[in-house]
Amino acid sequence: MGTATETLQEQQQPEQPPKEERSTRRLLIFLLILLGLTAIALLGLLLWLLRPEAAATPGAEAGYPIQVVATIYGYGETPEETVTWPLGATFDSEGNVWIANTGRGRVEQYTSDGGYIRTVGEEPGTGKLSAPYGLTVDPSMGRVYVADPPNRKVQIYDAASGGYVGHFPADSQDLSVFGPDGFTPYDVEVAEGRIVVSSNDGLYIFDTEGRVVARWGASTKKGEALRGGEVGMFNFPDSMTVDPVTGRVYVADTLNRRVVALGSEGRWLWVSGTPDVNEKITSFWQLPRGIEVGEDGNLYVIDTFRADSEGMGTGHVVVLSPEGRLLSEFGRAGTADGSFNFPEQLAAGPDGLWALADRENNRVVIFRLVAPYPEVDDIYADRYPKTFQELSGEMVTPAPMPSPTETG
DSSP states (O other), rough: HHHHHHHHHHHHHHOOHHHHHHHHHHHHHHHHHHHHHHHHHHHHHHHOOOOOOOOOOOTTTOOOOOOOEEEBBBBSSSSGGBOOSOEEEEOOTTTTEEEGGGGGTTTEEEOSSSSSEEEEEEESSTTTTTOOOOEETTTTEEEEEEEEEEGGGGEEEETTOOOOEEEEOTTTTTTTGGGGTTTOOOOEEETTEEEEETTTTEEEEOOOSOEEEEESSSOTTTTTTOOOTTOOOOSSSSEEOTTTTTOOEEEGGGGTTEEEEEEETTTTEEEEEEOOTTTTTTTOSOOOOEEEEETOOEEEEEEEOOOOOOOEEEEEEEEEEETOOEEEHHHHBBSSSTBBBSSSEEOGGGEEEEEEEGGGGEEEEEEOOSSSOOOOOOTTTTTHTTTTTEEESOOOOOOOOHHHHHHH
16 A cells, blocks of 8 residues: 555656756856846946046036036026126125126125025115125125115115115215215225225225225325325225235225235235336236135135136136235136136135126126146246235224214
């Protein structure tokens, strides 16, 4: 009985292939898997080789330190929604950028990546801007100060709402303090609770009520022009900046083709550059129109006429040490991203961001600077030490006077 059962079970079991045949089958399966993996790898390699060339990040190539983050052309496609002839830019404490859309007669606020927030100074009536130039945001007062040269005023707006607040100079201000050229504001900065404004012939310091408490420039003489190229005088200073650490004031003295460093009380520290001689440029500077202190404490100057197609070793951006030593040049001329065409004022913001009013390209460029900066390679570089003058500090213009509100 047991033998019959065992015989039946043996008959029901499937016939097993020989041992050699099983080994051959396993080898074929392994080879098929290996072939499949190889095919997948070869396909991946083929796709990688046939990939499209990645677009180069503007300004990211080796040696060129400008890396574009955003480019602001406006908030829409119609002509009225675009940026035209921007002359100024600044950041607020939130990292938003405010731009002087000069050709459109208004100021606009954007996020640092180019998102539109609001328009200021466009509504007809009191506070309507004409052709805004330099501007700054005072976070302590929550105000935006805008230099409006045709209106001969600094217009003031609420930084949160954009609503009109008032203007400088105060209506009660005696305008004779501004001399024969009158008050034509180009740039505005806030320093130690004072508002510093550049005009045709110098810097005017206002208290918060809009009254002039000091003037840095040539002594006021009735009937005489106050503009000039002597030490202690200015000639259409388009831009200035205040070092928040040292209190120094740096000025782009545009038509004198020079950069001036002043102490916090108006003492002249050094002058880089010289006015024209017999209507010929002798200065290292061609046309300085923008100036800013970076997080590194160095001075960044926009020389509008210093155009260069390569922009590495020379170009629109000139870097100086606080003592006036020439450190670097870069910034190519052109219309492509990372290039500039008649650049104007420059602003440093939080997180290493910069903003530049790129006038003839009708845009504002937001960018970062990537170290190391190129060494100077400029045909005019030998002029720099010849036109640099360190001053002993005896040239002192009046320090700001206390205002009635401060003296009680």
